[in-house]
Amino acid sequence: MSNTIERFRRLMPASVKGNANVRKLPALLANVFFSASKKADRKRHASGNARLIRLNEAIVAVDSETFEAEFVTLLGELELRAHKLDGTERNAAAQLEAISKQFNYLCGSYFVSYQHLMYKLGYLFDDISVFERLCALEGVLIDKETELNSLSFRSVREWYDGKVEGISRTHFYLSNALSYIVRSSFWYNFDDITYQLLSKIREGRLDIVLSSASYSAFYVDDRSGPVGNLLDTIGSEFIELVQVEKNKFANQISPYDPRFSSVFSLLVEYMIATRAHHLSGQLTDIVEWMIGDRHEDIDSLSRIRRLRQFGLLGDLSDFSKRLTEIDTSNFQKMNSNVLKGYSVDEFNLFPGTNTNKLTLSQIGSIIDALIILGFSEKRYQYLMELSATIEKRGLSRETPTGIGTRLKIFRLREDWDMIQLSNNFYNDIAKVVGIPKSAEEIADGSSIFLFAADQCRNTPVLMSAFVPVLAGDGVSFFNLYENGFNNDIVRLWPLSPRIGATGDYLIGNELPRFERVCNWEIDLENGVLKVNGLDIFQPFYERLSRVQKRFDIDYTSPQAQTYIIPWLLIADRTVVALEKLREVAKQKNLKICFAGMQGHFVPWGIYRCFAVANPENFAFVDLNSSYENWKTNMRGQHVETIVARRRRDLVNGPSQPAFGSRENFQQWYEQEYLKRPEYFSKLRDQLIGERRTVSEAVDPINTRIGDAIRKCRSSQGAVACLLGKLPYDMGVPTMGGPAHSDMKDWLNHTIAVLKESNNLLLIKPHPHELNYKISSKSRQSFLGLIEDEISDNVILLGHHEFNLQDLNPIVDCFLLWNGSSIAELGAAGSNVIASDYWAGENYPIQLTVPSDRRDYERLLLNLRDLKMHPAFESLSSAYVCYLVEAPFAATFDLAHRSATNVNFNKSDYRPDILCQMTSTQFRERYAHIAEEFFGAWKN
Numbered sequence: 001m002s003n004t005i006e007r008f009r010r011l012m013p014a015s016v017k018g019n020a021n022v023r024k025l026p027a028l029l030a031n032v033f034f035s036a037s038k039k040a041d042r043k044r045h046a047s048g049n050a051r052l053i054r055l056n057e058a059i060v061a062v063d064s065e066t067f068e069a070e071f072v073t074l075l076g077e078l079e080l081r082a083h084k085l086d087g088t089e090r091n092a093a094a095q096l097e098a099i100s101k102q103f104n105y106l107c108g109s110y111f112v113s114y115q116h117l118m119y120k121l122g123y124l125f126d127d128i129s130v131f132e133r134l135c136a137l138e139g140v141l142i143d144k145e146t147e148l149n150s151l152s153f154r155s156v157r158e159w160y161d162g163k164v165e166g167i168s169r170t171h172f173y174l175s176n177a178l179s180y181i182v183r184s185s186f187w188y189n190f191d192d193i194t195y196q197l198l199s200k201i202r203e204g205r206l207d208i209v210l211s212s213a214s215y216s217a218f219y220v221d222d223r224s225g226p227v228g229n230l231l232d233t234i235g236s237e238f239i240e241l242v243q244v245e246k247n248k249f250a251n252q253i254s255p256y257d258p259r260f261s262s263v264f265s266l267l268v269e270y271m272i273a274t275r276a277h278h279l280s281g282q283l284t285d286i287v288e289w290m291i292g293d294r295h296e297d298i299d300s301l302s303r304i305r306r307l308r309q310f311g312l313l314g315d316l317s318d319f320s321k322r323l324t325e326i327d328t329s330n331f332q333k334m335n336s337n338v339l340k341g342y343s344v345d346e347f348n349l350f351p352g353t354n355t356n357k358l359t360l361s362q363i364g365s366i367i368d369a370l371i372i373l374g375f376s377e378k379r380y381q382y383l384m385e386l387s388a389t390i391e392k393r394g395l396s397r398e399t400p401t402g403i404g405t406r407l408k409i410f411r412l413r414e415d416w417d418m419i420q421l422s423n424n425f426y427n428d429i430a431k432v433v434g435i436p437k438s439a440e441e442i443a444d445g446s447s448i449f450l451f452a453a454d455q456c457r458n459t460p461v462l463m464s465a466f467v468p469v470l471a472g473d474g475v476s477f478f479n480l481y482e483n484g485f486n487n488d489i490v491r492l493w494p495l496s497p498r499i500g501a502t503g504d505y506l507i508g509n510e511l512p513r514f515e516r517v518c519n520w521e522i523d524l525e526n527g528v529l530k531v532n533g534l535d536i537f538q539p540f541y542e543r544l545s546r547v548q549k550r551f552d553i554d555y556t557s558p559q560a561q562t563y564i565i566p567w568l569l570i571a572d573r574t575v576v577a578l579e580k581l582r583e584v585a586k587q588k589n590l591k592i593c594f595a596g597m598q599g600h601f602v603p604w605g606i607y608r609c610f611a612v613a614n615p616e617n618f619a620f621v622d623l624n625s626s627y628e629n630w631k632t633n634m635r636g637q638h639v640e641t642i643v644a645r646r647r648r649d650l651v652n653g654p655s656q657p658a659f660g661s662r663e664n665f666q667q668w669y670e671q672e673y674l675k676r677p678e679y680f681s682k683l684r685d686q687l688i689g690e691r692r693t694v695s696e697a698v699d700p701i702n703t704r705i706g707d708a709i710r711k712c713r714s715s716q717g718a719v720a721c722l723l724g725k726l727p728y729d730m731g732v733p734t735m736g737g738p739a740h741s742d743m744k745d746w747l748n749h750t751i752a753v754l755k756e757s758n759n760l761l762l763i764k765p766h767p768h769e770l771n772y773k774i775s776s777k778s779r780q781s782f783l784g785l786i787e788d789e790i791s792d793n794v795i796l797l798g799h800h801e802f803n804l805q806d807l808n809p810i811v812d813c814f815l816l817w818n819g820s821s822i823a824e825l826g827a828a829g830s831n832v833i834a835s836d837y838w839a840g841e842n843y844p845i846q847l848t849v850p851s852d853r854r855d856y857e858r859l860l861l862n863l864r865d866l867k868m869h870p871a872f873e874s875l876s877s878a879y880v881c882y883l884v885e886a887p888f889a890a891t892f893d894l895a896h897r898s899a900t901n902v903n904f905n906k907s908d909y910r911p912d913i914l915c916q917m918t919s920t921q922f923r924e925r926y927a928h929i930a931e932e933f934f935g936a937w938k939n
Contacts, residue, residue, distance in 0.1 A: 052102065055109045056403040060410060067113060071106070075133055078103050082140050087148045093170070096148060100141055100173035107134060107180035112404055131184070135197045138177055142205055145170050153207035156237035175208050238267040268304075271312050272561075356389055360405050363390065367408050374501025375416045375484025387413060415457070416484070418906065422460040423487040425909045426467070430488040433468040433919045438476035438491045447473070447934050448592045450581075451490060452480040452499070452607055459596050460485060461895045461907040462623045465642055468922040469930040480577065482507050495588075496580040503570040503603060506577055516572040524555040524564075527735075531575050531606075534613060538734055539605025540567065546601070550780035551727035551744060567602055574606050585617040593933045595621040599647065600655075600731050608647055608733075620647050621932050622657045625897075626886035627820065642892035646932045650733040655838040660888040662844040665879065668887050673878045684877045687884065688828045689805070698806045705795055708760055709810055712793070717758035718812040718863035722750055723821055724765040724782035732818075737835045738849065739856040743817045744785045746835045749853070750815060753860045755791040762811070764797040766819075804828075813863045820883070822847060826876025831866050833859055845875035890925050 051074040058067035081099050085092060110131075145151065149168070181197070358366070363386055370379055387409050390402055429435060442448070449470060451459065467477065467489060478493040479485050483501045486492050497506040511517055521530040529537035544553055544563055553560055585592055599608040599622050611620035625639035645657035653661060673680055701709060712719055725743065740746040747763075754761045765782040783796055790796070804825065814825050818836035822843050825832050833848050834840070835856065840849045846869035850856035859866065894914060897907040 049102070052105050052109065055106075056406070059109065059113050059403065060406060067109075071109065072130065074102070074106060075130070075137070078106065079133065079137055079140075082137060082144065085144055087144060092148060096141070096144055097168070097170045097173070100145075100170045100177070103137060103141060104173040104177040104180075107138075107177040107184075109403065110134065111180040111184045112407055134181055138174065138181060139197055141174055141177075142208055145174065146205060151205065151207070153205060155206065156241055158206070171207070178208055268306055272306065358386075358389070360402050364405050364408065367405070367412060371412060372500070372502050374482055375419045380416055380420065383409065383413060383416065414906070418457040419484045421909055422457070422485055425464060425911065425914070426460070426487040426489045428911055428914055429464060429467060432914055432917065433471075433922065435468065435471045435489055437488050438478060440491070440494070442476065442495060442588065442590070444588045444590075446588070446590055447475045447937075448590055449475050449477050449933065450480050450493065450592050450594055451478070451485060452594055452596075458897060458907060459623065461897060461909070462597065462642055462892070463595060464894050464909075465890070465892055465922070465926050466644070466930045466933065468917075468919050469926050470933060472919060472923065473930075473934070475934065480581070495584045497577055499573060499577050504566060504573055506573055511573070511576070514569065516568060518572050518575050520568075520572075522568075524553075531571055532579065534575065534606065534609045536571060536602060536606055536609055538732070539600055539602045539609075540571075541735070542605075542730060543567070543601040545728040545730070549728050549778050551785055552780060570603050571606055574603050575610070578607070578610050582614060582617065590617060591619075591934060591937050592617060593619045593621060595623050595644070595933070597623040600733065609650070612647060612649055615648070619933065619936065621645065622647055624657050625892070626889035627658045627883040638896040640892060641886060641889040642926075642929070643886070643889045644929050644932045646936060647733075648936075652841065654842045655732040656842075657888075658883075659842045660882065660886070662841075664888050665844055665882050668882055668885075669875075669878050672885075672887070673881065680878070680881045683881050683884065684827055687880045688824050698802055700802060700806060700810050703801075705762065705797075708793070708795055712758070712760035715758045716864075717760060717793075719760045719762065719810055720754065720813050720815055720860070720863055721762040721764060721807055721811045722747070722815040723819065724763065724769075725817055725819055726766055726769060727778055727780050727782050727785065732836070732838045734837070737817075737837045737839075738851055739853040740835055743836070746817055747782075747785055748787050749856070750860065751786065751788070751790060751794055753857050755794055757793070757861060759793065759860075759863060761794045762797055762807070763794065764802070764807075765799050767799045770799045813866055815860075818842065823876045823879045823883075826868075826872050827880050829873055831863075831868055832872075833866075843876075843879060845879050846870075846872045848872075888929075890929055 051070050055067055055070045055074070058064070058070065078099055081095070085095055085099070089095075145168075178197075366386065367383075370383060373379060390406050390409055430437070447470075449463075449467075451463075471477070471489070477490045479490050480493045480498055481501065481503075482492065482498045492498060497508050499505075500507055505511070505513070518531050519533075521528055523529075524537075524540075527537050527541075529535070529540050541553065544560060544567075545551060547563060548559065555561075555564065581592070584590065594607045594611060596604040596607070598604045599620060608620040608622075611618040621644050623642070623644050626641040626643050628639055628641060643657040643660075645653070645661070647653075700706065709719060724747075727743075730743070735742050737746065740749060751761065751763075763783070763786075769778055769781060804821065805828075808825075808828055808830055811830065813831040813833060814821070816822055816832060816834045816839070818834060818839040822832055822834050822839060823845060826845060826847075831848075833850070833856075834843075835850060837849075840847055848859070848866075848868060850859055893910060895907045895909045
């Protein structure tokens with residue numbers, strides 16, 4: 001304020017400066033000015049809060065347009081306010097706190113938007129400039145606070161000593177904002193940008209990094225870099241501090257006193273984040289002191305439990321055993337109450353208070369408990385009460401809090417709504433078609449369809465087509481999961497332990513909580529994951545690759561371990577349940593069939609592997625739609641067909657049921673295709689003429705690659721074009737081909753061979769990599785799989801730079817790992833080499849596949865002399881028509897299901913269609929496909 005007074009004083013005429021009353025004028029004017037300024041600040045703050053509330057509502061409503069507009073506007077306002085902030089003004093601290101508070105909420109909205117908008121839409125903010133601006137503003141606000149409060153924290157000890165005395169709200173907001181930024185950087189693959197931010201603040205403001213625990217969200221490859229050095233410094237100082245504090249407080253306070261537990265918690269998160277196994281040996285006396293005789297104090301042991309879960313307890317096996325005993329005892333109490341059918345509030349799992357009086361933290365804990373327990377009508381009603389409470393608070397408060405809890409409730413409601421809709425629809429099927437509920441007594445020799453593997457809400461949807469047919473054949477329907485999906489057709493499985501709603505515990509079977517009990521072989525880095533002899537590595541890898549949106553997985557990273565640890569436990573419990581189920585099936589000679597459309601992911605892949613290994617009593621049927629997207633080019637809003645194929649082994653037949661089968665294609669080729677040449681010729685031309693990327697034709701000779709093509713031709717070289725795939729979308733039972741271990745090996749081997757030749761290699765990534773509505777944003781691109789520097793005769797093309805029709809005239813041979821473009825290019829008369837084993841199984845069109853690595857190199861170095869099989873073009877022309885005609889599929893209009901990976905698990909049932917169907921119509925439409933379920937046992 002003194003600066004403002006001085007400015008007013010300088011503006012006064014010299015003739016009046018001597019007057020005593022006039023000399024008071026600058027101070028009076030400054031007070032008036034600051035009063036107006038405060039009102040303006042309050043107005044701006046209220047406006048910012050209003051925007052934040054609209055932001056949150058847009059997230060819940062999946063309104064990305066409003067979200068992005070409000071977000072960018074508020075970010076711009078905060079940037080302007082931050083840059084104009086004068087640290088010498090009287091209310092600078094209050095202004096900084098207000099700006100930092102809204103910035104914290106803004107960063108929080110950015111982070112949670114990934115969980116909801118990205119899941120629903122597949123994309124958010126196409127460019128990285130918004131994230132760069134968030135990082136830049138965080139740096140500006142930290143600098144402002146440093147200047148304003150003369151802060152400097154250069155070590156863990158300095159931070160800890162300062163923290164004990166308390167921190168300002170501004171510090172809290174900026175630390176929290178940094179945590180959101182760092183976690184967002186992982187999901188959006190912006191690590192490089194955040195590294196720059198952390199490097200900037202690591203020297204003088206280590207407190208911001210430590211208070212936010214942001215390092216726990218970092219994955220650092222280069223330990224010698226600035227962030228790696230920072231983390232190593234933090235680790236060594238942490239362990240020293242914990243030892244000092246433990247010795248100081250050992251005889252004075254509980255180890256759960258905030259003064260100690262806060263720093264110990266940070267040490268645990270640090271060890272998890274940085275895989276600091278080397279520190280485990282230094283924790284023995286600390287852990288012994290902390291556990292003591294406190295067997296009943298489960299919450300206080302949570303940090304030690306996390307050390308155990310991530311394998312960081314080292315040789316402390318006695319402590320691990322005691323933790324298991326505590327956890328198991330507690331969980332069995334809850335499990336027992338679940339068996340008795342109590343609702344959650346009846347056995348005091350959470351406070352039995354009015355929902356309006358619950359804190360956000362309490363509500364969050366309740367939601368976690370409801371997720372574990374699974375759907376029931378009573379729990380659903382309670383969830384609705386919690387939802388109403390949160391909605392009321394979110395709309396009435398001036399401060400936009402609770403968005404994370406709201407979204408947690410929203411997702412659970414959406415999931416339970418789908419279960420309730422399925423139950424209602426199956427009840428309708430029973431009434432319309434006349435299906436009795438499965439008998440309580442299961443006779444020897446019965447045929448059983450068993451629903452299993454929670455979280456795949458599409459299985460009941462797709463099975464609704466086959467249930468009337470199978471029921472008419474005497475099949476009974478049960479659910480192996482205790483997830484609330486039981487109705488007038490489907491009963492809970494009664495003869496062996498059922499699996500709990502979250503998949504990581506069994507109902508009626510006492511197993512040690514969090515401990516695996518099966519026989520495991522685990523060497524993920526070398527592709528080994530076996531449980532009781534079942535090889536489940538590929539479905540495990542596929543799901544991990546999908547959720548991390550990358551091909552290369554560092555299995556030791558905390559990001560990967562976050563998924564690996566619970567999934568291993570779910571796999572363990574699944575196999576225990578299946579082993580118990582097998583005993584019953586053998587004893588009663590039961591024929592049990594599972595089905596699902598995610599057999600290439602765990603846990604569904606475990607059922608598939610188990611059924612293949614035990615064909616006498618078990619079967620697994622892959623469900624899906626036909627290859628509709630080829631014809632629609634992903635423009636369809638929902639799929640309209642259904643296919644099913646029993647998986648008899650994991651080495652033969654197509655990788656997905658959408659490809660039909662070799663036998664069915666041959667039969668259709670002879671009976672349909674050859675008899676209608678004119679019709680199918682037109683259909684083929686339509687399909688291969690589809691311009692899937694750019695609409696206008698482009699002549700590559702007249703573009704940036706023209707000179708390279710001419711140079712290649714003049715040296716008698718060949719032009720090869722390698723077509724990429726989405727890096728995290730393999731969808732196959734096993735990985736590899738005759739010449740390569742995987743797609744990355746194939747890509748780099750191809751480059752290594754051709755870069756030493758006079759051939760030209762064009763590499764074109766898949767256009768869907770940038771179509772986030774279809775595949776979501778990748779964290780590792782296809783081109784990112786290239787390991788070495790490329791030479792002048794290797795050119796990287798843009799995703800949408802050319803259509804295949806543009807490249808056909810100038811390319812001598814297309815190189816693919818796998819994919820439908822194989823048949824499309826073959827039908828257009830192009831030469832094609834495919835390298836994935838499953839390409840030959842998916843496309844029975846006399847495809848050229850190398851026999852081994854040397855054969856592949858021979859093919860690459862003789863591309864100009866390459867000859868396709870004489871029938872390759874004609875079979876390819878037939879096959880593109882076969883996939884679209886899909887004689888192996890049936891119309892499916894009982895529900896609308898998403899045609900893309902976005903909103904994958906949500907379907908809309910069609911009672912209006914069901915009420916028009918009869919049991920005869922169901923049989924006429926679906927009986928030929930329903931044979932896949934139990935037909936093999938009839939023969």
